Amino acid sequence: MDAVLTARGIDKAFFGVKVLDGVDFDLHGGEIHALLGENGAGKSTLVKILTGAYRRDAGTMQLGGISVEPRSVAEAQDLGIGTVYQEVNLLENLTVAENLYLGRQPRRYGLIRRARMRDDARALLTRYGIDADPDETLAHYPVAVRQIIAIARAVDLSGKVLFLDEPTASLDAREVQALFTVLRQLRAQGMAIVIITHFLEQVYQIADRVTVLRNGRMVGSRAIADLPRRDLVALMLGRELAEATGQRDPDATPPDTPAAFRFQGYGKRGSIAPFDLDIRPGEVVGIAGLLGSGRTETARLLFGIDRADSGQATVDGQPVTLTSPEDAIRLGFGMCPEERKSDGIVGDLSLRQNIVLALQARRGWAHPVPRREADALAERYIKALDIRPPDPNRPIKFLSGGNQQKAILARWLATDPRLLILDEPTRGIDIGAHAEIINLIARLRADGMALVVISSEIEELVAYSSRIVVLSDRHHVRELRGDQINAQAIVDAMAQPGAAA
Numbered sequence: 001m002d003a004v005l006t007a008r009g010i011d012k013a014f015f016g017v018k019v020l021d022g023v024d025f026d027l028h029g030g031e032i033h034a035l036l037g038e039n040g041a042g043k044s045t046l047v048k049i050l051t052g053a054y055r056r057d058a059g060t061m062q063l064g065g066i067s068v069e070p071r072s073v074a075e076a077q078d079l080g081i082g083t084v085y086q087e088v089n090l091l092e093n094l095t096v097a098e099n100l101y102l103g104r105q106p107r108r109y110g111l112i113r114r115a116r117m118r119d120d121a122r123a124l125l126t127r128y129g130i131d132a133d134p135d136e137t138l139a140h141y142p143v144a145v146r147q148i149i150a151i152a153r154a155v156d157l158s159g160k161v162l163f164l165d166e167p168t169a170s171l172d173a174r175e176v177q178a179l180f181t182v183l184r185q186l187r188a189q190g191m192a193i194v195i196i197t198h199f200l201e202q203v204y205q206i207a208d209r210v211t212v213l214r215n216g217r218m219v220g221s222r223a224i225a226d227l228p229r230r231d232l233v234a235l236m237l238g239r240e241l242a243e244a245t246g247q248r249d250p251d252a253t254p255p256d257t258p259a260a261f262r263f264q265g266y267g268k269r270g271s272i273a274p275f276d277l278d279i280r281p282g283e284v285v286g287i288a289g290l291l292g293s294g295r296t297e298t299a300r301l302l303f304g305i306d307r308a309d310s311g312q313a314t315v316d317g318q319p320v321t322l323t324s325p326e327d328a329i330r331l332g333f334g335m336c337p338e339e340r341k342s343d344g345i346v347g348d349l350s351l352r353q354n355i356v357l358a359l360q361a362r363r364g365w366a367h368p369v370p371r372r373e374a375d376a377l378a379e380r381y382i383k384a385l386d387i388r389p390p391d392p393n394r395p396i397k398f399l400s401g402g403n404q405q406k407a408i409l410a411r412w413l414a415t416d417p418r419l420l421i422l423d424e425p426t427r428g429i430d431i432g433a434h435a436e437i438i439n440l441i442a443r444l445r446a447d448g449m450a451l452v453v454i455s456s457e458i459e460e461l462v463a464y465s466s467r468i469v470v471l472s473d474r475h476h477v478r479e480l481r482g483d484q485i486n487a488q489a490i491v492d493a494m495a496q497p498g499a500a501a
């Protein structure tokens, strides 16, 4: 089969540092091709070059045998190359239809044909099985739906080639399957699809071929059928990795200490039904549930981002009010959010400044964290979390997605919180760093920190949680302890209807 898209000898440097070095890449029509590698390996950069967002320093690129040089994303789209980037860029205040047709609204006599746009949008949404109203603003929908809308837009725009940079990061299992159904349809129509993901199960489920990048070099391109998982991991990391087994960590057992943090009848109408939750120092309370089950809403209440309209919170037996994150931070809480782009990183600030930000907020802006202390903290957490490149002065927007995620975690660790809430701490993190973060959670627990960890990775929760709270339909439906904790029990509880509980 002839390649639709061929790239040869692609080089790219930022600030004199080479991040892509002579990369070759071949993409065929009618294939789903996974682009894999560790955080910072160069995956997003390669995609940005092939889709016109960045200019390459050297190399050639051909589409259908003809040399092309897309100078912008729009030019690439005109050539038939569509993209959904790692950080979705849609406009929250516009409607679903406007987002789908942004920049190409159907017009007559220079006027936008709203009715036509709405009808087209409805047809497109139906085709991709998206349950969304074309006239509703995008802000109304959860990240997962926005993601699928971004994909529908890109697919509709591009004819031949589609690039998806971590499209499944915010999707639950059912939505991933819906997306894969769409991708298989497109493949059957002859489209060439490139997908970046850190979920290897998904690679084996959907990909025909994989190309692996390591430190900016292409280290292998294989048919997935010829590549056992162990070999793939070794190719990505350049070493072997003992895979997580989902075995319970025997030290996860809850300690026999009183609960320092208690939430009783805590809830917020329309968001999460009232729940009781006790958290002890030295334990991890895992929170499981499907997307939309109320996991993030629970975290937002615990951290004071949303205000509870029922119930009572106490810390060390004293009633406390949590009306803002500032209150929570003052009480020694920390929270690493799910949505790092909107809630997390401050792009123009350096890695060091991003790391000390929460500590600074706790101490108050009138008392700047001394430079020497900031340097020490940055150095410590860059090392502990293996943030790359390890340059504290670099604006964080220049770090790869996974490394930004680690920096947000570092920010909360730097405040040395008594209670740390982690929402999807390993999302977007490569499998090597994944294992390190799981070890870190166990270490923090052993050091006596109280943790609440929300994760879609059930095996992970089983490994490190002392107790597991399962949510369904915005209710806390089940708490699993000790021998009750296993993946099957969690899945069963997740399927339980919440309102009936």
Ligand SMILES: Nc1ncnc2c1ncn2[C@@H]1O[C@H](COP(=O)(O)OP(=O)(O)OP(=O)(O)O)[C@@H](O)[C@H]1O
Residues within 6 Å of the ligand: 014, 015, 019, 037, 038, 039, 040, 041, 042, 043, 044, 045, 046, 086, 388, 389, 397, 398, 399, 400, 401, 402, 403, 428, 430
């Ligand atoms: N605009 C930029 N300016 C400077 N450096 C950059 C820029 N974009 C990326 N880099 C650097 O290039 C390297 C590759 O980053 P890239 O985003 O391509 O990684 P990735 O493989 O997509 O990683 P992840 O899995 O974490 O998303 C990283 O070291 C990153 O810091």
Ligand SMILES: [Mg+2]
Residues within 6 Å of the ligand: 043, 044, 045, 086, 165, 400, 401, 402
């Ligand atoms: Mg990336």
